Structure formats: structure tokens, C-alpha cells
Amino acid sequence: MSLIESVKRKKEFSMLPDSIVERALKESGEDVKEARKLLRKYFGVFLTNRVLKGRGDLLGIHISSKKRDYEDFYFRIFEGMDKIRSVVDLGCGVNGFSYEYLRDVIGDVDYIGVEAAGQLVELMNKYFEENEFSAWAIKGDLFDIDGVVKILEKSAKPRVVFLFQVVDALESMERNFSKKFILKVMEGCEWMVISLPLVSLGGRKKFEVSRRWLVDFLEEEFIVEKDFEMFGERILIFRR
Numbered sequence: 001m002s003l004i005e006s007v008k009r010k011k012e013f014s015m016l017p018d019s020i021v022e023r024a025l026k027e028s029g030e031d032v033k034e035a036r037k038l039l040r041k042y043f044g045v046f047l048t049n050r051v052l053k054g055r056g057d058l059l060g061i062h063i064s065s066k067k068r069d070y071e072d073f074y075f076r077i078f079e080g081m082d083k084i085r086s087v088v089d090l091g092c093g094v095n096g097f098s099y100e101y102l103r104d105v106i107g108d109v110d111y112i113g114v115e116a117a118g119q120l121v122e123l124m125n126k127y128f129e130e131n132e133f134s135a136w137a138i139k140g141d142l143f144d145i146d147g148v149v150k151i152l153e154k155s156a157k158p159r160v161v162f163l164f165q166v167v168d169a170l171e172s173m174e175r176n177f178s179k180k181f182i183l184k185v186m187e188g189c190e191w192m193v194i195s196l197p198l199v200s201l202g203g204r205k206k207f208e209v210s211r212r213w214l215v216d217f218l219e220e221e222f223i224v225e226k227d228f229e230m231f232g233e234r235i236l237i238f239r240r
């Protein structure tokens, strides 16, 4: 059995992309237990049993989405924006379950969610199919930037990319990756919406001004149209 397969014998990691497991193994010096520990630290908060088993209101259970009132959230984001044809939601978690709210606010739109946790991808696709929504979830690793670019190329224009509560995860895996990532992704979309939690997901630490580097970078490279706080998140909306 390969080391990747050994790590994936634990149910919660069984459906992660191999590239993510491989990276954890590399970082842990090829130690299976250490790799699982790293993955648990990185994904554990999101992949709780309740979320994985898919019971009940997933938006209300998942740690990043449970505080949002999606109707207000999407209204505030899209207010004043021209007609959008696709939303590409990177590191989407269970956000796909908010498709109806999205459609209520901006009308018919394609939704494409990219997420590492295969279990969430399956749950969302089942929901999309059952409701015949114009929506898809794709299992993928955001560190595969070319893969992300291909998804954007296939999406109808104008496109909005969501990067909700994902920057910290990317940065914890590779420092400064998000700048490179945002620059590349922005070549393939018209708008991007980033959200940053104002307190750590565990609820204790206040982030305050720690994201200055990101805001400075966005202001230098793009036109930042909106910057506001809502439901414990800072939302930044920008375009090329």
C-alpha cells in the first residue's frame, strides 16, 4: 500500500485529492501519523462528523457559513454589479447549498464550487441534481492553479470568483501563495470577492489589522470596489 493510501484509510481523509495528502506527507517527513495530524489541523474544523454525514441544515452546521444570512450577504455583495453569468466558488465548503439564495438575488446563474473534501462535493452534487440547479461541485486542490484556470476558462462571462475564508488556509500551507494565486485567478475572471474572518474560526483570537499585507496588495494590483464587514467577516470586492 502506498503512503498516500495509508493516510487515506482514515475515513475523514479518504476523499481528499492525492496532491493534498502528498503535500502533508512531504511536510511530515513521510510519516503517516504526522501527515494525518497535519491534515486534521488543516481540515479538521471543517470535516466534522455532522458535516460529513450530511445530516440537517449543512449551511447552519459548517463553521464558516453558520453565521451568515445568505440573502443579505449576497444582496450586499452583488448590489450595483452588472449581470453575472457564473460564480466560481473556490474552497467552497458547503456554500453550494446557498444556491437558491444566490439565484434569488442575481437571477439565473451557473455556480461552480471547487472543494478538496470529496464528501462535501458529493453532497452538493446530489443536492444540485435533485433540484435541477445549474450548479456543479468539483473536487480539486487549489494549489493546482492550472486546474483552477481551466475551470474559469470554461465558465460563462462575466464571472465572479468567491474566495471565502480560504486565504488563511492557503497561507498556512505556503506563505505568500495567495498573492500568486489571486494574480493568476484574476487573469481569468472579471470580479473577485474575498472574505476574511474577523475572529479566528475557533472564536478567540481577534485578527484586527493583521491582514494589512493582503489589503495593501489588493489595492496596489486591482480596483477595490467594496470593503465592508458583515456577519463577523471582512468582505473585499475588486476587479481588474
Ligand SMILES: C[S@@+](CC[C@H](N)C(=O)[O-])C[C@H]1O[C@@H](n2cnc3c(N)ncnc32)[C@H](O)[C@@H]1O
Pocket: 020, 043, 046, 064, 065, 090, 091, 092, 093, 094, 095, 114, 115, 116, 117, 140, 141, 142, 143, 163, 164, 165, 166, 169, 170
Ligand atoms: C474555512 S472553510 C470556508 C468554506 C466556504 N468558502 C465558506 O466560506 O463557507 C475553508 C474551505 O477550504 C477548503 N480548502 C482548504 N484548502 C483547500 C485546497 N487546497 N483545495 C481545495 N479546497 C481547500 C476546506 O476543505 C474548507 O472547506
